[in-house]
Amino acid sequence: MxxxxxxxxxxxxxxxxxxxxxxxxxxxxxxxxxxxxxxxxxGDGQQTKKSKILTKSEIDRFLSSADDKEFLMIKVGLILGIAGACRTAELVNLTVDDIEDPVGKNTMGKIPSVVASYLKLPDVACYTGHCLRRSSATLLADAGVDITTIKRHAGWEINDGR
Known part of the structure; x- marks a missing residue:
């Protein structure tokens, strides 16, 4: 077989x-x-699946229009994930003494798709947990930040040419 x-x-x-x-x-x-x-x-001939990214305007629109009562945890996860270029596991492992309801990996990993669904973006399933890291790096690049700083921010290997 x-x-x-x-x-x-x-x-x-x-x-x-x-x-x-x-x-x-x-x-x-x-x-x-x-x-x-x-x-x-x-891996030859295989297409890798890349998570879609959220644009600055999409992030701003979600943060300003989504109801806090329903989407507060999603907003906090989105802000932390984008600001820290976090992986889903890194968000789950955050420790804050006053969190009343722990949030699991699956919930954290769905933050981008919840945001995309709320914004009625196409291909909601393509907004995976990796979206936050990719969006963070893209936002920095769009703002003119150099590649070494972006790599350092995201915790990626920095090849200095040696």
Whole structure:
């Protein structure tokens, strides 16, 4: 029986196996060029799904028009997510002493799609949890911020050419 896996699934499995081999057997499979080449080939021809972004005007419109009684948590998550270029897990792991109702990963991950739905934007399902990080970086770039500062803000690797 042949099983087909997406490239992202294979890379995730590779990462787990690599970690286990390093921890338990002190074997580093990241130095296996044939394995890496095979994994890279599995992604050839596949289209990666990228989350859509929210524009500054869409964010402003949602924040000013959505009712606080119904959308306050979404507004707070949106502001924190955009300001911090946060991943969903980073939003979930925030600790604030006076939060009465903890919010889970799925709820946090749906913030962009809730905003898109409220604004009646097309393709609501394409506004994933990653939307906040992408929107944050895009807003900074649109404001003329240099790429190194954007990478530092988002916690991305900065390649200084060495």
């Amino acid at each position: 042949q099983r087909n896996y997406k490239s992202s699934t294979l890379w995730a499995q590779y990462s787990m196996v690599k970690s286990c081999l390093i921890i338990y057997d002190n074997i580093d499979i990241s130095k296996c060029p044939k394995l890496i080449a095979f994994l890279k080939r599995t």
